[in-house]
Amino acid sequence: MASLGQADVHVPQSTAVVIAIAVIAALGGLLFGYDTGVIGVALLGLGKQFALDDLNKQLVTGAIIFGALFGCLGTGPISDRLGRRVMVVAVGVVFALGSIASACAPNMVFLIASRFLLGLSAGSSTQIIPVYIAEVAPPQHRGKMVVLFQFMVVFGITVAYFSGFVLGDHWRWMFGLGVIPAIILLAGMILLPESPRWLVMQKRDQEAFKILEKLRGNSASAQAEIDEIHTVTNQPQGTWKDLAQPWIRPAVIVGASIAMFSQITGNNALIYYAPTILTHAGFSQKAAILGTGASTLLVVIMTMIGSVLVDKIGRRRYLLWTIPGSIVALIVMGYLFMGAGPQTDFSKILVVVCLGAYLMLNCGGFGVCIWLINAEVYPLFVRGKGASLGSFSHWFFDLIVTLTTLSLVTALGATYTFWLYALISIIAVIFIIFLVPETKGKTLEEIEGDLKANRFYPYQQK
Numbered sequence: 001m002a003s004l005g006q007a008d009v010h011v012p013q014s015t016a017v018v019i020a021i022a023v024i025a026a027l028g029g030l031l032f033g034y035d036t037g038v039i040g041v042a043l044l045g046l047g048k049q050f051a052l053d054d055l056n057k058q059l060v061t062g063a064i065i066f067g068a069l070f071g072c073l074g075t076g077p078i079s080d081r082l083g084r085r086v087m088v089v090a091v092g093v094v095f096a097l098g099s100i101a102s103a104c105a106p107n108m109v110f111l112i113a114s115r116f117l118l119g120l121s122a123g124s125s126t127q128i129i130p131v132y133i134a135e136v137a138p139p140q141h142r143g144k145m146v147v148l149f150q151f152m153v154v155f156g157i158t159v160a161y162f163s164g165f166v167l168g169d170h171w172r173w174m175f176g177l178g179v180i181p182a183i184i185l186l187a188g189m190i191l192l193p194e195s196p197r198w199l200v201m202q203k204r205d206q207e208a209f210k211i212l213e214k215l216r217g218n219s220a221s222a223q224a225e226i227d228e229i230h231t232v233t234n235q236p237q238g239t240w241k242d243l244a245q246p247w248i249r250p251a252v253i254v255g256a257s258i259a260m261f262s263q264i265t266g267n268n269a270l271i272y273y274a275p276t277i278l279t280h281a282g283f284s285q286k287a288a289i290l291g292t293g294a295s296t297l298l299v300v301i302m303t304m305i306g307s308v309l310v311d312k313i314g315r316r317r318y319l320l321w322t323i324p325g326s327i328v329a330l331i332v333m334g335y336l337f338m339g340a341g342p343q344t345d346f347s348k349i350l351v352v353v354c355l356g357a358y359l360m361l362n363c364g365g366f367g368v369c370i371w372l373i374n375a376e377v378y379p380l381f382v383r384g385k386g387a388s389l390g391s392f393s394h395w396f397f398d399l400i401v402t403l404t405t406l407s408l409v410t411a412l413g414a415t416y417t418f419w420l421y422a423l424i425s426i427i428a429v430i431f432i433i434f435l436v437p438e439t440k441g442k443t444l445e446e447i448e449g450d451l452k453a454n455r456f457y458p459y460q461q462k
Helices: 002-050 054-082 084-103 108-136 139-167 171-176 179-189 196-201 205-216 219-230 240-244 249-264 267-280 285-312 315-336 345-376 380-435 444-452
Strands: none
Touching: 002 054, 002 084, 002 108, 002 139, 002 171, 002 179, 002 205, 002 267, 002 285, 054 084, 054 108, 054 380, 084 108, 084 171, 084 179, 108 139, 108 196, 108 345, 108 380, 139 171, 139 285, 139 345, 196 205, 196 219, 196 380, 205 219, 240 249, 240 380, 249 267, 249 345, 249 380, 267 285, 267 345, 267 380, 285 315, 285 345, 315 345, 315 380, 345 380, 380 444
16 A cells, blocks of 8 residues: 555656656747748748748748758757757757847848758757657657647747737847747756667666656656567667668658648648738738737647547547548638639638638647657657658658749639648548558557557558
């Protein structure tokens, strides 16, 4: 009885420690969301000061994404060598420098370079932070803990839009505010431990045990987890070439494809360019910013709901609940933009409703699962590089969408652009049905076991 009482005392404390770790680390998501979302508002002021055409607007917006491609690829190998915690600290440092440089930009070329620097950090954050959280969280809470990163992303986007609404054309202040969460992240990381799984890979079991003992609340659970980690650490540190091994290939296909579909279905395109598209459709600048900001607030709410549902109903089923609804919203929104676009007050309200529904269900669907799945499906010895590949897929297709959205709207019109995204979303649903596995409730080592046993895909598990 005494041991049970002791466990009852320790478990809440250990849970609180894990939550604190997840919250502090996920501040990197807030930075990522703020600095990617703020451009949607800042473009309105930048366009006036620097007289930007559609091509230049796409270049300024795409600079952060181009930088992210390099950031996410470089982070995996470095985090495998130096540790997860070191890379999270580096994320905060580069975010702070990039925010200051963007706020002080004297011309468009300097601004593009500053946004590229921010991109290095944004790309790194999408690779390292979900992996770090996944490796410290207990299996039964891993979903909601990792999804906290995505919650911070969409919360950061919402903060960016409402800050832009308040600040108007003062885009320098919008960029400069990114320094505040960067400093908080750096201060918090001083207190956080290294990933115990990374420590075991470095043969530093005693340090890993002490961390897990604190995180799990008792020494028996800590030792059991150390023993389980050892079952998958019988291979040397993986290389990029290892990702092509046949038994790892299903994880690569699922991780990279989910990341791809999260972008080519159009959600970031609308987050970046919705104010521009809405102003062209007759909305006032304030109304366009407020309408998009309200839509991102719905994404925040849906992300909170999703953080609970992914551990209750599963990652795969959650995607199949949300993405079909986003398809309907895209189809209706495309219809409303036919001809001269929304002309009546009712049709304009309906456009904002559809925009909100689409972002809520698409960002709240893919957004909740993308980083979680990429942090779970790869074997430990290549997890850093695998998560980097997933992040690269996300940023690569984000870059393509960013550099083509306004041009697509000009060439095809908003209607056919929205319908194109709807068609791609239908293909994504088919992919999820047949190839995305359920990882709910499984330890990372059990998922690795499914890969080795050739029972990773849904049809292999029946």
